[in-house]
Amino acid sequence: MHPDTPGRDTPLFIVLNAASGSSDAQTERERIESTLREAGQRYAVFAVENPKELPTIARRAADEAQRHAGAIVAAGGDGTINAVLQAALPTGRPFGIVPQGTFNYSGRAHGIPLDAAEATRALLGSTLKPVQVGLVNDRVFFVNASVGLYPQLLQDREAFKQQYGRNRAVAMWAGLRTLLRQHRQLSLEIEHDDRVELVRTPTLFVGNNALQLEQIGLPEAQDVGQRRLAALILKPIGTAALLGLAIRGLLGRVGEAENVRNFAFRHMTVQTMSGRQRSLKVATDGEIWQADLPLHFRVAPQTLYLMTPTG
Known part of the structure; x- marks a missing residue:
């Protein structure tokens, strides 16, 4: 069922990752809250100090939003948004985003x-x-x-960020270091749209x-949003070809690559x-976890109602 469009009387239940992408999380929180107070908006902030508590706190915020006919808001990077979305999607309540993090x-x-302040204002009358x-x-x-190389790249990137700071230059350097190492080839059986393929791939x-x-x-970008997802399978290649593919990615030309x-x-x-093998390491929106096999990729049956800027 399509929820009602949020109004000024719709309370916002905000899950804020205090460690997500900001050098001063307290300043970000103050900017969000001052914007809401000035607008006379009803809200509650659920601050996450320990990342391990994020799923529990997200479920608590989602329960409150459902109980009070409110909206659920994730304030953080893509990983934070993923964790809050996991709790929010089954409720059917409106979902808002105040982006932080590196790539957003x-x-x-x-x-x-x-x-943060502009994104918060955009929630009002969205x-x-x-x-x-x-x-x-x-x-x-x-x-x-993803499975394979990409989760490893994310894991290495997070380790570099903790040591050298959260910015795009650090993320790209970490990615380069990962690509220069030897990579395990996965032997996979992939079934999609009534066909089966046997492939060896690093990712x-x-x-x-x-x-x-x-x-x-990737030309499949136009299919996303039409109840379809896009898959990319990398053929077994050496380090030089892998670096070349990374450059193609930066130039927006991965879809042209033969491998x-x-x-x-x-x-x-x-x-x-x-x-x-009973499980594989999987990355979802930058969060890494161990998933039981087989893996089933599909579009969720529930539609997400995202709060987006008007106009």
Whole structure:
């Protein structure tokens, strides 16, 4: 059921990751709260000091939003948004974003300002936009999901950020270091749209964000949002070819590469060829977890009603 468009009397239940992407989380919180107070907006902030508590706090905020006919807002990076979305999607309540973090694909794809105060003001009098959400098994993803090389890259990037700071230069340097190492090849059985493929690949990437797919040059970007997801399978290649592919990605030309296979799909099942492995490391919107096999990728049956700027 389509929820009512949020008004000034709709309370906002904001889950704020105090450690997400900001050098001064307290300042960000003050900017968000002062903007809401000036507008006379009803709200409650659920601050997350310990990342391990994020899922629990997100569920608490979602329960409150459902109880009081409110909206659920995630203030943080893509990983924070993912965790809050996991709790919010089943409620059917409006969902808002105050982007932080490094890349912010969740917000940028939908015209949400990157500045915290501006993004907060955009929540007031916003328009509800129906948006599709991806699923891998029972976990949501708003931007992408992946196995193999990409989760390792994210893991290395996070370690570099903790040591050298959270910015794009650090993220790119960490990615380069990861690409220069030897990589395990996954032997996968992939079933999609009534066909089965046996592949060896260092990484399988599934996208649900048209902006990200456009930026790396995948034509399947136009299929995302039409109850379809986009898959990218990298053929086994050496380090030099991998670096070349990374450069193609920066230039928005991955779709032209001979060592990449990409396609749109509605449902995809992934299993290891041996069938003996019970789980794989999966990254969903930058959050890494161990998923039971087989993996089932699909569009969530529930529609997300995203609060987007009016006009």
